[in-house]
Amino acid sequence: MKAAYLVKYGSADSAFEIREVETPQPQADQILIRVSGFGLNFADVMARLGLYKGAPPIPTVIGYDVVGVVEACGAGVDHVSKGDRVMALTRFGGYAEYAIAEKEVTVKIPDALAPGEAVALATQYCTAYYLACRMANIQEGEKVLIHAAAGGVGTALTQIAIDKKCTVFGTCSSSKKIAYLKGNGVHHPINYLTSDFESSVRSIAGDDGIDVVFDPVGGKSVKKGFRLLGSGGRILTFGASSMNKTKSIFGKIKVLGQFGIYHPVQFLSNSKGMIGVNMLKVAEDRPDKIGGVMREVVQGYHDGILKPHVGGEFHIDQLAEAHQFLQSRKSMGKVVVLW
Ligand SMILES: NC(=O)c1ccc[n+]([C@@H]2O[C@H](COP(=O)([O-])OP(=O)(O)OC[C@H]3O[C@@H](n4cnc5c(N)ncnc54)[C@H](OP(=O)(O)O)[C@@H]3O)[C@@H](O)[C@H]2O)c1
Known part of the structure; x- marks a missing residue:
């Protein structure tokens, strides 16, 4: 063969x-x-x-x-x-x-x-389904933020969240993708190259923040997403596409540092959490x-x-x-x- x-x-x-x-x-x-x-x-x-x-x-x-x-x-x-x-x-x-x-x-x-x-x-759909329905357990009425919403996993996450009657915020990097997001049902599409996604989401979601963030980008995107979470919120980190911009070891260490440093007491006192997902590991075990x-x-x-x-x-x-x-x-x- x-x-x-x-x-x-x-x-x-x-x-x-x-x-x-x-x-x-x-x-x-x-x-x-x-x-x-x-x-x-x-x-x-x-x-x-x-x-x-x-x-x-x-x-x-x-x-x-x-x-x-x-x-x-x-x-x-x-x-x-x-x-x-x-x-x-x-x-x-x-x-x-x-x-x-x-x-x-x-x-x-x-x-x-x-x-x-x-x-x-x-x-893409199995990953999205596992993230949204097994790990995040998204519920009707929740506000969810989906990064790379025009991509394979992002398209799937959007359809699942719409079916669950969530309010969907989606990020992407071009006006063509904004049109695609609207067509897929995203309520609040955001081009993160023309506006800061954290301020854009906050201006719409208000002080209560967001319930669920799906983040495959990694680095500072995770830190910002975590800040956006309200009480009961959870962020799912499942990729590090931002890592591909850098070739040097120092660049990679910088991106790893940009994820932020977290302590369980922070999760406990603010009642919010972080979940990592690696489908290959789940499939193996x-x-x-x-x-x-x-x-x-x-x-x-x-x-x-x-x-x-x-x-x-x-x-x-x-x-x-x-x-x-x-x-x-x-x-x-x-x-x-x-x-
Ligand atoms: N953990 C797991 O088990 C698991 C399983 C499947 C997929 N994933 C992750 O989920 C993500 C989506 O996977 P996919 O296969 O469906 O790909 P995809 O979303 O179709 O393509 C990747 C998208 O990521 C966005 N992106 C953000 N920063 C980027 C960068 N620095 N370089 C390139 N693209 C960047 C781009 O969209 P914008 O330019 O619009 O932002 C790009 O179109 C990937 O990060 C992947 O590694 C993880």
């Missing part, structure tokens, strides 16, 4: 190499999938830049989500069979013609679901939890509540372009690469 190997950190142009390798075989509780498309995630960009410490050392095949057809099943798999169309989460190995997925995170999907929509449901979320997400799609938006579809020959597109901050919704 062919697989796109990450062979060099840095520019997308020279980072990948298509190699011919042996097709893997499924072990017990695993499924071999003939991949028709795989999703790009911001973590892939961080891995390509050498900034993602959870990624395997190069040369390696990255990739978290695939859509395709079941080719073979290991012992103990009975919910899908050869020929079924599925979406699945992979623990790397997704940028290949065949990928292995654990049975808990492989779900049958209808033929009508486009490849980009399927991989968006697998990663508690795949059952992710499996449950995946099934609820597919149900949400069937119910018409979750409507994935595909912001870019590329052919495997355009992998570098696809990576560059996601890194450039121009993408809205999910980016998918097809074989």
